[in-house]
Amino acid sequence: MIDYALPNERGHFGMFGGRYVPETLMQPVLELEIEYEKAKKDPEFQAEVKRLLEEYVGRDTPLFFAENLTKHSGGAKIYLKREDLNHTGAHKINNAIGQALLAVRMGKRKIVAETGAGQHGVATATVCALLKLDCIVFMGEEDVKRQALNVFRMELLGAKVVSVKSGSATLKDAVNEALRYWVANADDTHYLLGSVMGPHPFPMMVRDFQSVIGNETREQILEREGKLPEAVVACIGGGSNSMGMFYPFIGDTDVKLYGVEAAGRGIDTPYHAASLTKGRPGVVHGSLMYLLQNEDGQIQEAHSVSAGLDYPGVGPEHSYLKDAGRVIYDSITDEQALSAFQLLAQLEGIIPALESAHAVAFALEQAAKMKETETLIICLSGRGDKDVDTVRSIIKRGESQ
Amino acid sequence: MNRIQETFKQLKENGQKAFVPYIMAGDGGLGCLADRLLTLEKFGASLIEVGIPFSDPVADGPVIQQAGIRALANSVSLRDVIVELKRTKGNISVPILFMTYLNPILSYGVERFAEDIREAGIDGCIIPDLPVEEEDIIAPLLEKANVELIRLVTLATPPERIEMISQKGNGFLYTVTVKGITGTRKEYQSGIGEFLEEVKRLSAIPVLAGFGVSNEEQARELASFCDGVVVGSRIVELFIKNDLQGIEKLVSSLHKETMI
Numbered sequence: 221m222i223d224y225a226l227p228n229e230r231g232h233f234g235m236f237g238g239r240y241v242p243e244t245l246m247q248p249v250l251e252l253e254i255e256y257e258k259a260k261k262d263p264e265f266q267a268e269v270k271r272l273l274e275e276y277v278g279r280d281t282p283l284f285f286a287e288n289l290t291k292h293s294g295g296a297k298i299y300l301k302r303e304d305l306n307h308t309g310a311h312k313i314n315n316a317i318g319q320a321l322l323a324v325r326m327g328k329r330k331i332v333a334e335t336g337a338g339q340h341g342v343a344t345a346t347v348c349a350l351l352k353l354d355c356i357v358f359m360g361e362e363d364v365k366r367q368a369l370n371v372f373r374m375e376l377l378g379a380k381v382v383s384v385k386s387g388s389a390t391l392k393d394a395v396n397e398a399l400r401y402w403v404a405n406a407d408d409t410h411y412l413l414g415s416v417m418g419p420h421p422f423p424m425m426v427r428d429f430q431s432v433i434g435n436e437t438r439e440q441i442l443e444r445e446g447k448l449p450e451a452v453v454a455c456i457g458g459g460s461n462s463m464g465m466f467y468p469f470i471g472d473t474d475v476k477l478y479g480v481e482a483a484g485r486g487i488d489t490p491y492h493a494a495s496l497t498k499g500r501p502g503v504v505h506g507s508l509m510y511l512l513q514n515e516d517g518q519i520q521e522a523h524s525v526s527a528g529l530d531y532p533g534v535g536p537e538h539s540y541l542k543d544a545g546r547v548i549y550d551s552i553t554d555e556q557a558l559s560a561f562q563l564l565a566q567l568e569g570i571i572p573a574l575e576s577a578h579a580v581a582f583a584l585e586q587a588a589k590m591k592e593t594e595t596l597i598i599c600l601s602g603r604g605d606k607d608v609d610t611v612r613s614i615i616k617r618g619e620s621q
Numbered sequence: 622m623n624r625i626q627e628t629f630k631q632l633k634e635n636g637q638k639a640f641v642p643y644i645m646a647g648d649g650g651l652g653c654l655a656d657r658l659l660t661l662e663k664f665g666a667s668l669i670e671v672g673i674p675f676s677d678p679v680a681d682g683p684v685i686q687q688a689g690i691r692a693l694a695n696s697v698s699l700r701d702v703i704v705e706l707k708r709t710k711g712n713i714s715v716p717i718l719f720m721t722y723l724n725p726i727l728s729y730g731v732e733r734f735a736e737d738i739r740e741a742g743i744d745g746c747i748i749p750d751l752p753v754e755e756e757d758i759i760a761p762l763l764e765k766a767n768v769e770l771i772r773l774v775t776l777a778t779p780p781e782r783i784e785m786i787s788q789k790g791n792g793f794l795y796t797v798t799v800k801g802i803t804g805t806r807k808e809y810q811s812g813i814g815e816f817l818e819e820v821k822r823l824s825a826i827p828v829l830a831g832f833g834v835s836n837e838e839q840a841r842e843l844a845s846f847c848d849g850v851v852v853g854s855r856i857v858e859l860f861i862k863n864d865l866q867g868i869e870k871l872v873s874s875l876h877k878e879t880m881i
């Protein structure tokens with residue numbers, strides 16, 4: 221066991237994190253930090269979060285022993301933490317519920333959010349419908365085209381989706397635009413950030429809201445196996461499902477933690493999203509973290525078949541955990557993820573999100589190297605309905621070649 | 622006394638307000654930077670802000686965003702701008718300030734940055750995504766190199782904080798006069814005059830108003846409450862149109878003879 225108590229009071233994880241925001245946002249982030257600390261200690265607030273997670277989201281999510289997958293890999297027992305069974309189909313709603321209730325507590329009835337694939341946007345729009353909050357979602361023009369169905373979903377839920385044309389017109393630009401909107405509207409608007417990134421207290425707060433994943437998992441595996449797992453695997457976009465899964469295990473140094481980034485077409489090509497593997501520390505979106513950037517410090521575009529991993533940075537806590545050596549980070553290519561996507565469907569009858577398929581692909585290799593008496597848990601962060609079209613067209617293209 | 626302080630002392634003695642135009646380095650090609658600086662000095666700029674292009678300028682509106690994109694399309698980097706200014710150093714005599722986001726500096730190396738910009742004759746540096754809480758990452762190095770870190774306060778900054786921030790600096794206090802990002806505005810929210818006067822009362826150093834200043838009338842009005850104005854997006858627009866007359870009119874709007 222090690223003691224782990226980060227971030228410090230300035231929101232730093234070692235050299236990472238912090239609050240690198242324009243002065244106009246300092247008041248809102250300081251206020252948010254104070255209100256969040258109060259809410260965290262308020263049993264009534266915690267009870268309301270718990271109630272919605274149980275009655276609305278459908279928690280606890282099951283920990284499923286994937287027997288067929290285990291046999292296939294021929295090593296460690298593989299368990300799946302079924303975040304795909306949450307309402308709206310991914311872990312994103314755990315955080316959306318927490319932050320939306322916090323906004324209500326702060327008297328803010330307007331919510332702004334960014335989204336890439338649309339999963340966080342849909343989760344946010346959903347909770348805003350439930351709590352009667354105004355919702356505006358910024359989404360890169362490219363993603364609006366690629367994820368038309370999720371745009372329609374958000375609109376059905378009553379959200380306003382704004383297509384962002386600036387910069388590369390993808391997730392990073394949607395974050396820029398959401399931040400600009402927040403700068404101008406912080407008086408009555410809460411920025412519901414979707415991952416463990418951005419200025420303090422977001423990385424800490426989003427981690428805390430997502431920790432329900434790891435806390436449940438820890439209890440469930442102890443009950444089933446009578447011991448902690450040897451390995452835990454999760455995919456990394458901004459880093460929220462992984463941070464939520466890892467956090468309750470950080471002190472258990474015997475549990476190996478594996479974060480899986482998107483290697484896209486390969487980490488030796490320009491087309492990947494492996495910020496920890498190939499990036500350098502830098503500042504964007506309010507935080508010091510590993511970033512894909514050129515030699516002049518210009519942020520580069522990320523590439524992955526999975527839109528949810530398509531972000532050139534990674535949360536500050538992951539950046540710290542990499543340097544500290546507590547989490548091992550590796551990457552999986554588009555091709556490997558696509559195979560794992562199909563394999564899980566065939567072997568277990570579960571179609572995973574393409575993001576989660578990265579974790580599955582890595583876990584299969586890892587489990588094969590482990591003993592049969594050992595256990596490995598995969599955070600299955602979301603379901604794959606949203607990706608079926610993408611995968612179908614890729615498979616078709618492959619067959620016609 | 623550094624050159625920024627000298628400039629404000631001089632202005633004060635002459636009963637003048639400061640007009641600080643902003644241009645994006647590399648917009649129109651790096652080749653026209655020195656020329657534009659000369660033009661602005663000739664028209665009466667008191668100090669000049671030189672913007673460094675960045676891929677993700679969260680504090681900027683569309684005009685400066687687009688200028689940055691054009692500069693990046695010309696492959697202009699922080700390094701190039703420093704080299705160019707070093708080459709043309711001595712051509713102009715008004716103080717020059719860098720306006721740059723933090724990441725290009727981190728990538729360049731903070732220590733080397735402080736030394737190199739001093740050598741290139743840069744007098745101060747504005748870093749819009751560096752609040753005072755995080756400034757230790759670079760402030761001591763800039764101080765050592767005798768480059769002034771210009772700090773910002775905004776409409777959302779409470780009085781105690783304005784006072785605390787103003788006490789850290791020796792140059793001027795950059796007061797953001799809108800709740801929002803850079804870009805021209807038709808009008809300011811009411812009470813802007815009182816706010817600037819309050820900042821003046823709280824600040825130990827000169828106070829400049831910036832963000833959104835779009836024409837001569839606004840410049841004169843805002844300047845009447847403080848020590849001068851910074852004008853960005855409008856100057857950038859006028860340079861794109863090559864409207865030198867318009868620039869001259871705007872930059873000279875605070876000259877005594879036009880201030881009737």
Ligand SMILES: Cc1ncc(COP(=O)(O)O)c(C=O)c1O
Pocket residue numbers: 310311312336337338339340414415416455456457458459460461462527528529573575576601602603
């Ligand atoms: C199903 C799923 N998994 C993972 C991610 C990646 O985000 P994070 O790393 O914050 O969990 C996303 C993002 O959209 C997602 O939809």
